[in-house]
Amino acid sequence: MSQATAEQFGQRALDLGLLTDRQLQEVWSALGSRSHSGKELLPLLIQTLLRKEYLTNYQVECLTRGDKTGYFYDKYKVLYQVGSGTFARVYRAVHTTTGEVRALKVLRRRYSQQPEFFNRFDREGRVGIKLRHPNIVRVDDVISHGNVHYMVMEFIEGQNLRDFVKIRKKLIPLEATRLMVDITDGMRCAFENGLTHRDMKMSNILVSSRGQAKIVDFGLAGMDESLPEAEQDGMLNARSIDYAALERITGVRKDDTRSDIYFLGCMYYNMLAGVPPLTETKDRLQRLSRQRFVDVPPILKLEPALAHCVSMVINKAMSLDPEKRYQSPGAMLVDLESASRRLQELAQATGGGPSPDDTQVETVDSPPRSSAQAMLGRTVLVVESNGQMQEIFRSGFKNAGYRVLLISDPARAVNRLFQDNIPPDCVLINAQSIGEPALDAFNELGANKKTSSVPTVLLLGEDQKAWKKQVKAAGIRRVLSMPLTMKQLREALAEIVFSTAGERE
Secondary structure, eight states, rough: HHHHHHHHHHHHHHHHHHHOOOHHHHHHTTTOOSOSSSHHHHHHHHHHHTTTTTSSSHHHHHHTTTTOSSEETTEEEEEEEEOOOSSEEEEEEEEEOOEEEEEEEEEHHHHHOHHHHHHHHHHHHHHHHOOOOOOBEEEEEEEEEEEEEEEEEEOOOOOEHHHHHHHHHSOOHHHHHHHHHHHHHHHHHHHHHTOOOOOOOGEEEEEETTEEEEEEOOOGGGGGGGGGGGGGGGGTTTTHHHHHHHHHHHHTTTTTTHHHHHHHHHHHHHHHSSSSSSSOOOHHHHHHOHHHTTOOOOOHHTTTOOOOHHHHHHHHTTOOSTTSSSSHHHHHHHHHHHHHHHHHHHHHHHTTOOTTTOOOOOOOOOOOOOOOGGGOEEEEEOOOOOOOOOOHHHHHHHTTEEEEEEEEEEEEEHHHHHHOOSSOSEEEEEEHOOHHHHHHHHHHHSTTTTTTSOOEEEEEEEEGGGGGGGGBBTTTEEEEESOHHHHHHHHHHHHHHHHHHHHHO
């Protein structure tokens, strides 16, 4: 590309309000000059803009495509897309004046000019504004400008329950039960406000980085019933088909809260067994089949060691006879809270278990024999973009008694650490899968007065050892190179945490 193309890229970002003139001039100065060859200037410009966090990868992609809109919604600047559904896309955005981070759920363009859709979208958003509960994602506002309709919502740092379980394979009963307590308590609040969800599924539950479950999308599933029949095939509105099938089989009216309860039971089953109770298929007729519900394997067949207090809740919630099911979320919540207490007692009786207030700490089978024993219950923030490596780190640390937080994007991890009043006990950044942004994040944390006192380890791959020359490491900020065992990594973290324990506690 020519030099003019790079300048046009910068000017376009400036004209759209994504950059200030000061920022753009600063970037040009950082490049030294504009005398690079045309072929290399644009990549250098983009790399510098990303490194300084003046633009995000999402914004760069949109600028590269030549998009002229979608960067701002009123005072909110879009940082990147975090989700996409049938009717809306969800973005992480920041308020340009206050700096507050929010999620924007934006109705897709093809539905935004159809009154039956945007009126329903607006109505459901305003219902969400009235729901205030710690286990329901907060809706702050619903805004319409012409054919653009969006909700301003609480942003949850974490992932949806479907992805959470996909990585973990299955959850231990205490952790699954605590998440179900959160979810069911949110549903209790909705029920007491006269609402059903009608789209209870794993992807509509967000699990925050602190281990708290929050429900999203109250009532939006009903929008798909307005779709043309040709669009109602396949997985597009699979959960609505499941609800319709259950209602037809059990003879209950639409919006019966006991149907939500059935699918709450399905989520609990899935978390514990690692597989959904209902066979998954794209065939509409098979989804509507009664046999699909009859053929659900008993949970104890898959998990024979499951405590009775847990299997009892699942069996009652998933009874095909609606009269034998829980009649309200509140009734189910009582049994879930009882099960949670019982599981906690069992964990403590067998050698010590998780803290009641921390869903992310698991029981340690035997006490560590090294200095890592003092790390029990301490928090490690792992910055890792690879899903398989996330699971390796999660298991390796949690089995030694750590509380584990996972963030895939190093820029988000840095921002979180800058904002947190109570930082984690230690941070691990793995450059093997993240690359140079991991190096930048490590150095940025060391340069900031607030985060320079947080014990931090940068893990380099065998082919990245030369990067040590670029790393600002000393004292509690260390660089480790592969190959390295998990035990060695845990001991290294414990060593640097101990060296600052007296100062931080």
